[in-house]
Amino acid sequence: MKATRYEGNKSFSVIEKEIEAPSEGEVRIKVAYSGVCGTDVHIYHGMMDQRVDIPVTIGHEMSGVIDAIGAGVTDFGVGDKVVVRPLDDRGVKPSDKGFNHVCEDLKFIGIDSPGSMQQYWNVPAFTLHKLKEETDLKLAALIEPLSVAVHDVRLSGLVSGETAVVLGGGPIGLLVAMVAKDAGANVIISEVNPVRISKAKELGFDAVNPTEIDLVQYVREQTDGRLADVVFEVAGVQPALDIMTEVAGIRGRIVMVAIHGQPKPVNLFKFFWKELKLIGARVYEKEDYEKAIALITANELPFEDMITDVQPLSNIQEVFENIDKNPNGLKVLMDCQQ
Ligand SMILES: NC(=O)c1ccc[n+]([C@@H]2O[C@H](COP(=O)([O-])OP(=O)(O)OC[C@H]3O[C@@H](n4cnc5c(N)ncnc54)[C@H](O)[C@@H]3O)[C@@H](O)[C@H]2O)c1
C-alpha cells in the first residue's frame, strides 16, 4: 500500500508499506478521500513539529470503506462506508465532566497518531460513523469540517429569523454560514479575499469586504438597527476580534471558532455594555457528526462547490506547495487510492 509521511522541513514522502491487519477493537479502512485541513497546512509549515511525531502520516477529514475487521468488533462489517470522528478520548477522567471531546488527555487522530493520508488506515472502531450505501464519498470527506460548523451553530443557540455575521469566509466560515442559513438565519459573511467573496456570493450568500465598507453600519442597516444576534469569529485575526464586539447587538452571542494561539486584546467594555456572551467551541460531539452526516446524505446545500480540487495521494508534496502559492481554493481532497 501507499502511505504519505510528513518528514519535517516542508516535505512529504510517499512510501510503499505492508498492509497491516487491524488489531483487536480496530477496523482497517480503505480510505477513499482525505481532505486537506488548515491544521495539515500548519503541520506542513513546521508549526506543530513539537507536537507531531515525525515522520508522521497526517490527515483527519476522510471517507472510506471498511476493508477488514479486528477481533471484538461487532457493529461494523466489511464493505460499510464510514467516516472517522478523529477524537481518541480513551484518557477521559471524571474531572472531564463527560465532555469527552474536550477532555484533558484528548488525542487528535491524524495529529497525535497516524492519520488518513494513506491507502489503508487502521482505526479504533469507536471512532466510526456508518454512512448510507448511496452516500457520495467525496462529499463525505466534508463531514469532519461540517461537524465543526454544526457544533458551532448548535452552541450559538441560533434560532430561525436571527441574523448571523460570519467573520471569515474560508472553508470553515462557509460551512458555518451554510449551517446557519439552513437553520433559518439571515447570514452576512465578512471576508477580505476578493476571490473568496465571489465564491461566497456564488454560494448564495450576502458577502462583504470589511476593508471596503463599514461592516457595522451595513449590519445595522440590514437589521433595522438591531445588529447581529450571533457572530461567528472564523477569521482568526485581530481585526475580526476588534469588530466582533461592535457588530454584535444587545445580548449578542459571539462564538469563538478560530484558534488564537496567543492572548489577544478584546474590548471587554462591550460585554458589559451590551450584555454580550462569548462562547468557545472546539471540534464536535457525536450528535454533531450525526447531523453533519444527515446534511451530507440529503445533499441539499452547495457542498460540491466547496471541493475545489481532487488530487492523487502521490501528488501530496505538490498539493501543499500549491496551497501556499494560491490561498483562494477551498477544500482540496486527496484521492487515497491513486
Ligand atoms: N474550533 C475548532 O474546533 C476549529 C476547527 C477547525 C478550524 N478552526 C479554526 O477556524 C478558523 C478558520 O478555519 P479555515 O480553515 O476556514 O481558515 P482560513 O484561514 O482558510 O479562513 C479564514 C478566512 O478569514 C479571512 N480573513 C482574514 N482577515 C479577515 C478579516 N479582517 N475579516 C474577515 N475575514 C478575514 C481570510 O481571508 C480567510 O478566507 C481557523 O482559525 C482554524 O484554526 C477551529
Ligand SMILES: [Zn+2]
Ligand atoms: Zn481539520
